[in-house]
Amino acid sequence: MGTSAEQYEGGRFRIADLPFRLLGKLGAGDDGAMQERLFRLTLLLAAIVVVGVVAATLVTLLIGSSASLKAFGFSFLTGTTWDPVSGVFGSLPFLVGTLVSSLLALLICIPFSLAISLFLGELFRQGPASTILKSAVELLAGIPSVIYGFWALLALVPIVRQLQIWLGVPPYGVGLFTASLILAVMIVPYSASIGREVIALTPAELKEAAYSLGATRFDVVRRVVLPYARSGITAGILLAWGRALGETMAVTMVIGNANVLPSGLFSPSNTMASVIANEFTEATGSLYLSSLIEIGLLLFLVTAVVNVIGKFFIRRWQTT
Amino acid sequence: MRERSIHLRNLQNQAFVVCVVLLSVLSIIPLAFILYQILHNGIASLNWEFLVSLPRPVGEEGGGIANAIVGTGLLIFLASLLAIPMGIAAGVYFSENSGSRLSYWGELSVEILQAVPSIVIGIIAYEWVVKPLHSFSAFSGGVALAIMMLPVIARTTQETLKLIPYSLKEAALALGVPYWRTLLKVVLPSALSGILTGILLGIARIAGETAPLLFTAFGNPFMNWNVARPIESLPLLIFNYATSPYPQWHTIAWGASLVLVILVLGLNLITRIVTARWKIQF
Numbered sequence: 001m002g003t004s005a006e007q008y009e010g011g012r013f014r015i016a017d018l019p020f021r022l023l024g025k026l027g028a029g030d031d032g033a034m035q036e037r038l039f040r041l042t043l044l045l046a047a048i049v050v051v052g053v054v055a056a057t058l059v060t061l062l063i064g065s066s067a068s069l070k071a072f073g074f075s076f077l078t079g080t081t082w083d084p085v086s087g088v089f090g091s092l093p094f095l096v097g098t099l100v101s102s103l104l105a106l107l108i109c110i111p112f113s114l115a116i117s118l119f120l121g122e123l124f125r126q127g128p129a130s131t132i133l134k135s136a137v138e139l140l141a142g143i144p145s146v147i148y149g150f151w152a153l154l155a156l157v158p159i160v161r162q163l164q165i166w167l168g169v170p171p172y173g174v175g176l177f178t179a180s181l182i183l184a185v186m187i188v189p190y191s192a193s194i195g196r197e198v199i200a201l202t203p204a205e206l207k208e209a210a211y212s213l214g215a216t217r218f219d220v221v222r223r224v225v226l227p228y229a230r231s232g233i234t235a236g237i238l239l240a241w242g243r244a245l246g247e248t249m250a251v252t253m254v255i256g257n258a259n260v261l262p263s264g265l266f267s268p269s270n271t272m273a274s275v276i277a278n279e280f281t282e283a284t285g286s287l288y289l290s291s292l293i294e295i296g297l298l299l300f301l302v303t304a305v306v307n308v309i310g311k312f313f314i315r316r317w318q319t320t
Numbered sequence: 321m322r323e324r325s326i327h328l329r330n331l332q333n334q335a336f337v338v339c340v341v342l343l344s345v346l347s348i349i350p351l352a353f354i355l356y357q358i359l360h361n362g363i364a365s366l367n368w369e370f371l372v373s374l375p376r377p378v379g380e381e382g383g384g385i386a387n388a389i390v391g392t393g394l395l396i397f398l399a400s401l402l403a404i405p406m407g408i409a410a411g412v413y414f415s416e417n418s419g420s421r422l423s424y425w426g427e428l429s430v431e432i433l434q435a436v437p438s439i440v441i442g443i444i445a446y447e448w449v450v451k452p453l454h455s456f457s458a459f460s461g462g463v464a465l466a467i468m469m470l471p472v473i474a475r476t477t478q479e480t481l482k483l484i485p486y487s488l489k490e491a492a493l494a495l496g497v498p499y500w501r502t503l504l505k506v507v508l509p510s511a512l513s514g515i516l517t518g519i520l521l522g523i524a525r526i527a528g529e530t531a532p533l534l535f536t537a538f539g540n541p542f543m544n545w546n547v548a549r550p551i552e553s554l555p556l557l558i559f560n561y562a563t564s565p566y567p568q569w570h571t572i573a574w575g576a577s578l579v580l581v582i583l584v585l586g587l588n589l590i591t592r593i594v595t596a597r598w599k600i601q602f
Contacts, residue, residue: 032498039500046409047426050474054429060447115343123340136348142588144528146555147577150562151354185350216333246437248531253563273439281535296443300436307435
């Protein structure tokens with residue numbers, strides 16, 4: 001074990017050896033115990049930092065929102081007035097806005113993502129059609145949120161406005177419904193990719209057994225594939241919901257930014273994420289800022305819980 | 321189950337297949353629309369002048385996005401500098417000490433961190449960096465993006481190291497190679513392609529992020545190389561210009577969108593090539 005860094009490398013310099021050489025200098029030619037300890041310490045520190053970032057996030061949000069927590073307590077969740085001028089902050093309009101827009105998006109997204117999952121995982125597992133669809137879904141997942149928002153603003157809003165004129169409701173164009181539409185487009189790839197994976201993993205024996213009993217493809221999907229993949233599909237939907245809850249930019253650009261309880265499906269509204277995006281830099285006064293941070297805290301907790309539950313479903317499916 | 325005629329069941333089956341295909345095709349129509357509009361509107365404003373000049377005030381013709389391109393590059397560089405070494409080291413720790421209590425909490429933290437809405441990460445970076453330094457800065461934007469990148473890299477590193485056979489490590493250790501050299505010179509190099517994939521995925525994830533930059537990097541209409549000052553980025557510029565009432569700024573936003581889409585989708589494409597070309601096989 002007596003080889004020091006310099007002897008081993010024979011003096012040749014390579015970029016790849018740089019971290020090793022730096023460690024070697026610190027070890028100063030002993031048997032490498034020093035490097036060993038330093039290396040393990042670095043790994044340990046990095047692991048602690050990862051855990052620390054999450055813990056510190058929670059603590060920071062708690063400290064930041066303490067003023068608002070103290071001032072409003074539980075009524076922060078039930079208050080319907082958001083009035084920075086008189087310093088009254090109730091977040092119910094944003095909770096409702098977030099819940100309605102994300103659930104509506106989920107509702108729109110489910111048939112499409114289920115269809116894509118079945119298309120790729122069961123009906124057409126190979127071939128050019130499947131490759132094209134798969135690449136398209138991956139592209140859809142890669143497009144930045146702000147570009148979805150921009151497109152929705154210029155292309156989707158006029159369409160919704162036409163629809164509203166046709167329906168005889170005030171033609172804002174922007175509002176909850178438009179936000180849900182663009183959210184649905186954005187979350188389809190998440191639930192579809194998880195759905196595809198679990199559906200593709202349905203054991204062939206089960207399907208073959210059903211076919212041999214005279215089942216049609218539809219029967220097999222309904223009675224074998226879907227029951228088998230149920231928890232995985234649920235997980236995909238939950239994870240997509242988590243995405244929809246925290247999605248900021250696209251929603252901010254088309255939801256209309258009205259800090260009141262939405263009165264209908266088309267009314268301008270605000271979500272938790274969009275109100276933070278809109279008002280954080282303009283928040284004057286510590287109570288105002290603190291209230292916005294409390295909304296951030298709620299958002300953090302909700303998405304963390306939804307995701308941990310989603311991952312739990314996936315794990316349960318992986319073990320059975 | 322009641323007996324039904326085979327014709328009815330066949331019909332039902334065909335209707336089902338048609339439904340699935342129809343819905344699948346319908347769901348990629350928005351993608352076609354988005355890509356078409358970005359290409360159609362973006363190509364018009366895209367030229368060399370656009371890439372190398374600074375934005376002009378409303379009413380003046382021309383102007384470009386050079387400051388945003390530089391800003392996005394600088395932000396990605398800063399975030400990578402912070403997140404890549406940390407993420408790789410954490411991933412190595414989790415895979416080397418799987419089953420330990422710290423690894424359990426670490427993996428949970430990675431999961432949570434991946435799920436944290438980007439706007440909340442903006443708040444965090446604001447509280448950690450902007451507030452103590454009393455100024456919006458490129459550095460704070462880099463920190464925000466690094467927090468988003470960290471879990472991606474830690475996760476992919478850990479997943480990749482799982483694929484490296486234990487015998488490889490044993491062979492090195494049996495030859496008397498110290499543990500840390502085994503990891504640095506044997507295990508990590510053989511996992512290089514997976515780690516590279518993680519880095520590319522991480523960069524692709526943060527390149528298009530706007531929300532965490534709203535109150536950290538903040539935006540800046542001038543060219544800036546100073547990490548202590550506010551800086552423009554492509555997504556921020558698109559957001560500000562797209563929500564402005566001026567058609568001329570919309571044109572610039574389309575051009576910037578095209579540049580950003582090419583960047584992000586290009587990164588995704590490279591990632592796919594890397595995974596396909598250097599698949600880890602033993």
